[in-house]
Amino acid sequence: MRNTSVRPTDSIEEVVHTYGNMLFRLCLITLGNASDAEDVVQETMIKYLQKAPKFENGEHEKAWLIKVATNKCRDVLRYRKNHPVVDVEEIMELTKDANDSHIIDALMTLPE
Amino acid sequence: MNKNEFVNKIREIEMPKDMQRRIIENCYMETEKKRMNKMFKRPMVVAASFALCVCLTGVTALATTGKLEGFFKDVKRWDGAVVGTSYEQATDEIDMKVANITDELIVEFTMLEPDTAPYSFLEMFGINEYKIVDEDGNTVIENETIEMSVLENNNVTVKIPLNTISEGKYTLVVSKLIGSAKAEQPLVISGTWECEFTF
Numbered sequence: 001m002r003n004t005s006v007r008p009t010d011s012i013e014e015v016v017h018t019y020g021n022m023l024f025r026l027c028l029i030t031l032g033n034a035s036d037a038e039d040v041v042q043e044t045m046i047k048y049l050q051k052a053p054k055f056e057n058g059e060h061e062k063a064w065l066i067k068v069a070t071n072k073c074r075d076v077l078r079y080r081k082n083h084p085v086v087d088v089e090e091i092m093e094l095t096k097d098a099n100d101s102h103i104i105d106a107l108m109t110l111p112e
Numbered sequence: 113m114n115k116n117e118f119v120n121k122i123r124e125i126e127m128p129k130d131m132q133r134r135i136i137e138n139c140y141m142e143t144e145k146k147r148m149n150k151m152f153k154r155p156m157v158v159a160a161s162f163a164l165c166v167c168l169t170g171v172t173a174l175a176t177t178g179k180l181e182g183f184f185k186d187v188k189r190w191d192g193a194v195v196g197t198s199y200e201q202a203t204d205e206i207d208m209k210v211a212n213i214t215d216e217l218i219v220e221f222t223m224l225e226p227d228t229a230p231y232s233f234l235e236m237f238g239i240n241e242y243k244i245v246d247e248d249g250n251t252v253i254e255n256e257t258i259e260m261s262v263l264e265n266n267n268v269t270v271k272i273p274l275n276t277i278s279e280g281k282y283t284l285v286v287s288k289l290i291g292s293a294k295a296e297q298p299l300v301i302s303g304t305w306e307c308e309f310t311f
Contacts, residue, residue, distance in 0.1 A: 013228065016136055017132070020127045021125070024126075024127035025123075025125045028125060029122065041127070042134075042138055046143075049143055050143075
């Protein structure tokens with residue numbers, strides 16, 4: 001029977017220092033950019049804090065983290081496939097006409 | 113590039129330190145948020161539960177560790193958007209003492225938990241809000257900031273000018289400190305630190 005428990009928040013620093021680089025590498029190669037990789041690593045750590053089972057040993061813990069990170073990377077890739085985005089640079093290319101470039105500049109200054 | 117070279121290159125990739133810090137901070141905030149959300153799920157006992165929990169948290173922390181623990185908190189804009197982070201209740205995690213008095217008050221701060229966040233990644237440290245009170249309780253100096261100094265061996269020395277006060281017994285009261293790491297947004301650290309001195 002799986003023994004689940006919420007871990008003390010202090011434990012997250014040790015986990016980030018121990019496994020952070022490995023997870024970041026994995027996510028960066030899978031997703032192709034550092035921002036998404038950071039998001040996935042963070043979500044993995046939050047899940048570790050809130051839902052991780054009791055581990056038999058270090059290898060079990062590592063395997064669990066890799067599995068969670070891999071699944072989250074798959075979610076991101078699936079989301080990207082269903083919600084394609086356009087790079088801002090590509091839009092800028094389309095407005096090479098001097099008459100239109102000010103529109104993009106104005107759009108960029110709007111608050112989020 | 114052959115396979116081994118490729119694998120070795122990948123192994124050299126490391127998570128930047130500021131990214132590590134952000135992840136740790138966000139994990140703390142997320143945990144805190146989840147705890148607060150759970151408390152508000154039952155509207156009938158919200159007020160009583162909240163008051164009880166605040167008291168219990170303080171009492172439990174004091175009972176088990178003998179001290180209150182600090183925590184990260186969102187800094188929110190007027191419209192609710194999160195614009196930064198602060199660190200609260202750090203009184204028992206930093207020690208303050210008067211190191212020397214000349215025409216300035218030289219104060220030394222010591223990080224008592226240098227291996228935990230946020231102290232593990234701070235590089236510079238200063239005072240963000242302080243006041244000096246005389247024996248009668250009157251505030252004689254009240255100022256916002258003292259420039260940050262470099263943190264060395266978990267200690268930092270800060271100088272507070274005293275050129276506007278006369279001789280006598282005073283108490284330095286610090287309510288906010290500020291720390292920063294290179295190229296990062298400064299972090300305000302709240303707590304209560306007091307020490308007496310004679311000028």
